Ligand SMILES: [Zn+2]
């Protein structure tokens with residue numbers, strides 16, 4: 170339950186956002202036609218889904234840029250954030266700004282995609298409206314002061330749609346129409362919904378390891394698989410800085426695997442990880458207490 174008085178935020182329907190989603194989903198339907206099929210196009214779709222969603226959004230935009238769970242050399246930081254831009258979910262300044270706002274007021278009126286307002290609102294409907302706070306350039310820039318003056322990130326923020334169009338033209342040149350349908354549109358639909366499920370399903374279904382006030386985040390195994398480890402979202406809300414989201418043996422976290430690989434190469438450093446510890450209060454048979462508590466440690470190199 171939230172107790173704050175109603176702020177005078179304004180919502181304004183955004184027809185451009187609606188058209189964007191209709192075009193992307195509509196074009197993806199060509200995947201059902203044989204003339205838009207090739208095995209290389211399907212392989213391209215899977216590769217680009219991994220590169221843009223796991224490496225780009227989860228590792229680049231989210232665990233690195235938003236929460237600073239580890240450090241990277243500048244060239245690699247630019248590369249992973251560029252991969253995030255290829256997921257066409259806004260540029261890094263807007264994406265990170267809105268996500269930091271989400272953490273600051275999860276599932277309250279201060280959350281851009283509060284699950285308190287229902288599954289579909291948190292999944293997609295929130296993006297069909299311009300919000301007087303959450304879409305305000307000055308506010309988003311204030312939330313991203315640590316990098317919003319960087320010229321490269323500013324460029325990505327401004328031109329993320331154009332960059333997608335150029336990528337589509339490159340695919341058209343190399344693999345023809347099937348590469349555009351699968352490499353752009355089918356891939357975007359799958360990556361969009363898997364990301365959005367983190368905001369909807371992983372604030373609705375699943376189990377809670379760390380009960381949090383006003384916060385509906387859950388650990389949801391199937392979102393964990395679809396969204397490259399981001400479905401262990403209650404762990405993440407409890408320890409946003411942890412670069413590892415899957416904390417128990419069955420909590421598969423494929424983005425964490427990629428980060429471990431970068432660490433082995435000596436590229437990812439100073440990695441922050443949440444460790445699960447038994448809760449002494451729970452062990453004293455206080456069943457109202459959660460079984461685990463956690464703490465953030467720096468991963469040994
Ligand atoms: Zn969340």
Ligand SMILES: [Zn+2]
Nearest residue numbers: 235268272409
């Ligand atoms: Zn986060």
